[in-house]
Amino acid sequence: MASDADDREICICYHVTFGKVVRYTRQNLIRIKRVSQISQCYGAGTGCGWCVPFLQKIYEDLLAGVEPEMKMSGDEYRQRRKDYHKKMGIERPD
Template sequence: MDLDAKVCYCFHVTRRKLVNFLRIRRPKVPSQLSECGGAGTGCGWCIPFLKQLHQAAVSGGITELEQLTPAEYERRRAAYIRAGKGTPPPGATPLPPEKNDPSEKDEKE
């Protein structure tokens, strides 16, 4: 994912914001990333990725985020929410429609 891709869809926090926060504030523990726009305090989906970003900032290395496309990341988050594992707060980026969603009818019909 590029730097301008959202990591926290609940509070619209991009990877760039998180990387800059890590560089400037140097948080001691991953949970301190919540001070960056509330990241990780909504549905909980991004918490494992925040931990990876923190670990990469502390000891170097790459994160799974660097290997995912924004579309795949968004699809996985939607599956997480639909499985009942988290509840996005009001104002969060809406979930994309499911591929078999009957409300997404073909315009030709």
């Protein structure tokens, strides 16, 4: 699957898919100077903060000319987010 067609949610807080973030970042790569600017893609990264390192990796991959990919299953990603919330004391409905 092409990364920009990947419909797994990368920002679960705002239901933003991996593909949407890749498309947005690719289309705006010249303008984007910091990962926080990716939040203009449907609010990605502005909730619990779990996905921010993954948004950063997409940005860095595209800058380096590497096709971004989601390296874990959607289930594993969700579980790791839950673990992160528990560790950080964040209470969110999932």
